[in-house]
Amino acid sequence: MQLTCATHNNIKVITVEDNRIDAASAIRFKDEMRTLTDDGADHVLLDLSGVAFVDSSGLGAIIASMKQMGDGRRLDLAGLTPDVAKVFRLTRMDSIFVIHKDMAAALQRAAG
Amino acid sequence: MQLTCATHNNIKVITVEDNRIDAASAIRFKDEMRTLTDDGADHVLLDLSGVAFVDSSGLGAIIASMKQMGDGRRLDLAGLTPDVAKVFRLTRMDSIFVIHKDMAAALQRAAG
């Protein structure tokens, strides 16, 4: 599981470099998210545009990553590919996360 | 494997009392046929009217029973149910054995 990190407009952007978050990688994803969000950034944006497949274990790991950040801090999502968007829609998790179409839209919204 | 035995018009009639001769019973069938045909009767008639199913192992055991009788002695068949007749037909073994419609026909033919 490879995640890369950058900061734009005070938003910490984490990009998933693997093309799947599934049962085989969920725990590693969650652990790396913990490391990357431990600095306390208030607003984290997870760029999923390179991820073609998320199963329910991957979804659970994304939810867990949000929960482990604690209240008062945001984990937004951006760039959901169609199959990934479907997992969020079917499980109603699209109403729990703020989901941006892509990174440009997410950063613009934050800046505006 | 249960076989019963009787003599009509100098023909030794062996009736198969089980409804299948398959891989699980083929060896027993062949062994019991050997015992029952060891007396040297020249003309043996195998009544298969109670047998619904013969697979290729069962067919092989019937062929083996004929072979173990040796040349100059006959093993005829009678009363083949449809699925059993099909095995003989498909493998062309219907041209090797004399096959009678039923016991009455077989005994009449022998008597006539």
Place this chain on the structure above:
Amino acid sequence: MAATAPSQSAPLAALSSTATELDVRDMVEALGAALTDAGIDGDLRGSITLAVSEALNNVTEHGYAGRAPGEVHMVVDLLADRVLVTLSDSGHGMPGGALPPGLLPDSSGARADLPEGGFGWFLIHKLCLDLSHTRHAGRNTLRMTFPRYLAPEKS
């Protein structure tokens, strides 16, 4: 037995057993009962049970030859115009990796030379509309296709 289930839904039967002669006999009898329940009888039922019995006997005799009898799994599906039987086992692969051709053993010789075996694949080929074998990661999958309504005997 989901005899009244719509085609393409639950299988008509999904059975598993150890590959021993007595266990596969039970499996063939359960197959026959499921076919009868589904309204498949007569010649077609006879052809399907015979071909499947031959394939199961092969798994028992050849697939697990030289090892402890393993498991064999059967799934039966009733489609609109076909009956599919899928057998899988963890036994040896086919000799040379391909389905045996199923030639009829020669019975033209003297009585003492008549074949007593080797009819298995011949019957399977003869009774199936279509036949395929796949081996992946040590598991064999044999797919046997039968017609649903017509007698499958090829001349």
Place this chain on the structure above:
Amino acid sequence: MAATAPSQSAPLAALSSTATELDVRDMVEALGAALTDAGIDGDLRGSITLAVSEALNNVTEHGYAGRAPGEVHMVVDLLADRVLVTLSDSGHGMPGGALPPGLLPDSSGARADLPEGGFGWFLIHKLCLDLSHTRHAGRNTLRMTFPRYLAPEKS
């Protein structure tokens, strides 16, 4: 992959693997490749690979829980209007002997109470047209039916 084989003949895929997370990932990727080869793409391909992935993960996590990872076998069939996926394994049976109902976990509470799991059977039920489970002689057979042409999402 018999992508051009007629329906109801050879399976589109017959794959076997040990039920570990990495092995079933490979199996799901092979399923996806086979579907693409067969011209099944987009939303439908996504739904099938997701549902099958959930079912395979269940076998890995629950089916063989407390024992060494066993084997799981997948057969995929392309019918005229359906895609059938048949999974079989020798793991535990379903809790209570029946398919778990697949309720959506409650996410109405506080952030700290959000569910992190329990979505598996919910997704499977949601994405399949039809679903059946049979257990016989220690072996589970899960049959998942998908449409062949339409997106299977139920509202």
